[in-house]
Amino acid sequence: MKVHFREQYGTRGQEFLYVTPIDQDTIVRVTINGKKPAISKGFFLLNLLQKTLLPQGYPDSVSDDYLDYQKYDTLQALASTITGCLATHSVLQGLGVGDESSTALSATITWILKDGAGHLGRILFAYWKGSELDIDSKKWRLRADVLNDLAMSIELFLLPYYPMYSTYILCVTTMMKAVVGVAGGATRSALTLHHAIRNNMADVSAKDSAQETCVNLIGSFIGLFLLTSITNPAWVATMFFIFTFIHIYANVKAVKSVCLKTFNEARYLIALEEFFRNNSVLPPKVVNHLERVTVGQTVSLTAKVKIGCSVKDLTEQIRNKYEIEDLVACFETRDKFLIAETKNYVGVYLHYDIKPHEILRAYFFVASYLQDRTQIKNNYWEVQAKWSEFLNLAQLAGYNVHSHLLHVDEFRCDWRFI
Structure with missing residues (x-):
């Protein structure tokens, strides 16, 4: 038997040989132990999931801390989606859904004011702290998620009891969530850049989005199940606190698992x-x-x-x-x-x-x-x-000493003529 090629997909893929058996002239593909490869349905599904949810070339195409980060990031996204479902119920009540005295016009006005407050929050926060998001990406990623939990807590525990102030409450919480959107999105980009070691930031970002979408879908069904099966407000509050704790814990573990090699x-x-x-x-x-x-x-x-x-x-x-x-x-x-x-x-x-x-x-x-x-x-x-x-x-x-994340203002000067 003559071996013509040896092939492997990535560093963890199965190895194959392209050989010509002794009594044949045709090249055949066999596994490393000489057997013909058999593709099972389970292997096919696993391979499909990997190509859908993980960057091409994983794990060689991402940093060493990618898997640890993604495990906790997936857990926090699941917990956040569930708490979001619980809070959404209170938001809709605040907008007047189910209230016969409420009109479509009043709900529309509240919604427009709420969105306007969110737009204003994005602009102000980007002006105030935009330059610090790269410098302390871990801190701002965690702060964003804690602020998101705080906003949902206000919606869940204040809106049902103070419906007359629902517009003001929703404007405040939407502004808080707008800050979360700016800080969370910017810091996620910074962490994605760190994970993408083959200049494959778009691929890593796309697969991260696919993972989050998949988790959000699962979390939405769990949240829907909790809303329809638990009617006692005390139990709803208990579930909210449990998943909020999981969310914060997973976020802390996620950002702590990231190993940045550039100095801030x-x-x-x-x-x-x-x-x-x-x-x-x-x-x-x-x-x-x-x-x-x-x-x-x-x-x-x-x-x-x-x-x-x-x-x-x-x-x-x-x-x-x-x-x-x-x-x-x-x-x-x-x-x-x-x-x-x-x-x-x-x-x-x-x-x-x-x-x-x-x-x-x-x-x-x-x-x-x-x-x-x-x-x-x-x-x-x-x-x-x-x-x-x-x-x-x-x-x-192993540090990157050719760049930095120190806070540097833009003034430059010359003194060589002194």
Whole structure:
């Protein structure tokens, strides 16, 4: 028997051989043990489900944390759909469904005002926090789902008892859900970008949408069953709280399972603290586990830091030209950032040509400066040597040091002619 080809679909697919048996001239396809492949109905259905719900090339086409994230994301979507069904019943009551005294016009007006409040909420939230959604995608993903649960709780427990204020209540909850839509959609895109390691973001996003649609369909039937079989308000409230708890728990587990390898401020400070203490860099999985996904940060600096700020504040506090010249002299002529502490914060002033990895370097110098405010002026090259060591260790640990998720304002300046 002569083997012509050996074939496998992905790294987990079954292997096949294309061979010519000894007494034949025709090439046949056999399994690795020499038997002809037999396709069962179960295998066909499993293969169809995988192609429908998982990105092409799974698991090689997605990040290592994809499966853990999707398990909890599926659970939270199911719980959210069920609680949404329970809350929808109260919303329809608030709009006057089943009330003989209510008119179609009043329900229409309420619906239009509710939608208008939602549109306004989207615009205001995008203006207020739009730039922070990439930086703290885990936190905002969790906050969005908690806010969604809060909005549904208001609809379920307030609308039936205060029908005269239904328009106001629905406007408030719709505005809250609008914030959820903006924050949830934006952070989902950020996480999808992380999972899509083959530049296959559209495929990963499409399959994620298919998974969510499938789960929502199942959750809708469960919610419908609960609404028709449970008439006691106390039991409805109990089921709502149970599924809300499951929803929040699954969301926490989902965002905690994500292992981002790009530094935001929280992850960068955790890594820097370990480096300054033990001269080592924690792996991304450990840093992501230590990162807080609720409120606050695991590690914080002793002063507020602003990156990419205007020199207007600096020149208003340091008006003497010799002091400015001394400040510039603390840095190398090739450096594309300056660091100066003013009354309210430590400012990082960026050159027009600065690159993302140099912003990481600037933040490293700020952290060193806040440990010892004489380091940059007196021990510049020691700080530079430590940065080079940290950069090398971070790359070996698997971090992406060519981009960052630090909050950087847009002011740029030049001081080379000083």
